[in-house]
Amino acid sequence: RKEVEQDPGPFNVPEGATVAFNCTYSNSASQSFFWYRQDCRKEPKLLMSVYSSGNEDGRFTAQLNRASQYISLLIRDSKLSDSATYLCVVRTVTGGGNKLTFGTGTQLKVEL
């Protein structure tokens, strides 16, 4: 079983739609959680951290359910510019320090 699992998509949605991505992780000792965004042929960039209480940043809402080891990202009023791959990321503390483990990503295509 992969440490971090995501539906690869693609999710094809019309502009203005609401779309949700889910992610599950296997290591119950994981400590921090993030969503990264990766545009085609570009490096990943941090979109937002995910907090236990849930958090919102404009049109983006992230939620964490530690009991179910599940993370979600909700995008409201999607824009063409939201088209990208969204990576679910989990931080664990190892003997040597911190390590981020990335999911393979969910591809979003927002269409006119």
Next chain:
Amino acid sequence: GAGVSQSPSNKVTEKGKDVELRCDPISGHTALYWYRQSLGQGLEFLIYFQGNSAPDKSGLPSDRFSAERTGGSVSTLTIQRTQQEDSAVYLCASSLVGRVDGYTFGSGTRLTVV
């Protein structure tokens, strides 16, 4: 520097040759990571340096891969006797130890082994 700098941005090499990839992290970032991403795949962890601690090499796929970090700053990833399956984008990231937010990535080195 302002961001994580990687060089070269593109490298084409012949099978069997050695290559060196360079990463210059953000000034003051003591943690440095190497990942690779094959076409259409997720990020695969390779190696992690944190300060003066022994690096976590658990992700290196074979003994042809090695990395070092000199003076706690610049890192070099070396691949010996390259194979076609080594073709990928090699990404370096850095972070401040103790920060709970994520990494900052460089723009990567696209390696093609022909």
